Amino acid sequence: MKNVYVLILVLVAFSCNTVAEKSAVKQETVPSEEIDSGYNPEEKLSELGIELQTPGTPVANYVHAVRTGNLVFLAGKGPKKADGKNIIGKLGADLTIEEGYEAARWAGVNQLAVLKAELGNLNKVKRIVKVKGMVNAVPGFTDQSKVVNGYSDLMVAVFGDKGKHARAAVGMGSLPGNMAVEVEMIVEVYE
Numbered sequence: 001m002k003n004v005y006v007l008i009l010v011l012v013a014f015s016c017n018t019v020a021e022k023s024a025v026k027q028e029t030v031p032s033e034e035i036d037s038g039y040n041p042e043e044k045l046s047e048l049g050i051e052l053q054t055p056g057t058p059v060a061n062y063v064h065a066v067r068t069g070n071l072v073f074l075a076g077k078g079p080k081k082a083d084g085k086n087i088i089g090k091l092g093a094d095l096t097i098e099e100g101y102e103a104a105r106w107a108g109v110n111q112l113a114v115l116k117a118e119l120g121n122l123n124k125v126k127r128i129v130k131v132k133g134m135v136n137a138v139p140g141f142t143d144q145s146k147v148v149n150g151y152s153d154l155m156v157a158v159f160g161d162k163g164k165h166a167r168a169a170v171g172m173g174s175l176p177g178n179m180a181v182e183v184e185m186i187v188e189v190y191e
Helices: 002-029 041-047 097-119 144-163
Strands: 065-068 071-077 125-136 166-172 181-189
Touching (some): 041 144, 065 097, 071 125, 097 144, 097 181, 144 166, 144 181
Parallel strands (some): 125 166
Antiparallel strands (some): 065 071, 071 181, 125 181
16 A cells, blocks of 8 residues: 555656646747837837827726736727817718728827826837727718728837737717717737
């Protein structure tokens, strides 16, 4: 019986060492991430003539951003311009596709302001993962994607290939305050 216990202890000790060795091998083979030296979203914003404002306090029971691990989930933002006024109206009735595009771009500027406030520096953005664009539109309006391109094009202009993302562009019967668009985003960041 003693021999059985000794044999079990030897097997357990051996299997623990093997697992530890395999873990060590896995850790050594994972390449370390390096940020491209030419990657500078903050500089890109300056080149584009975009100055980010300090985000205000949310007007309802929510927060601008929630970080979990290396993901940041950003609450929906609308097209508030630098003068503090939202671009309002329905696409297909009050606004053209070009005006909707500009509204979506402003929503992107506002999201970048929130993201910078959350991270301290946009150079920490590893990738824009997912965008959900909601367009205030009349029934039958089918160019939501052309409108939300205003947001997507800005993300690519600022982050390059790291700004390319999965996306949904959907029509809504109404949005808060009759704003033209609202966009939310998920971002992966460097640790």
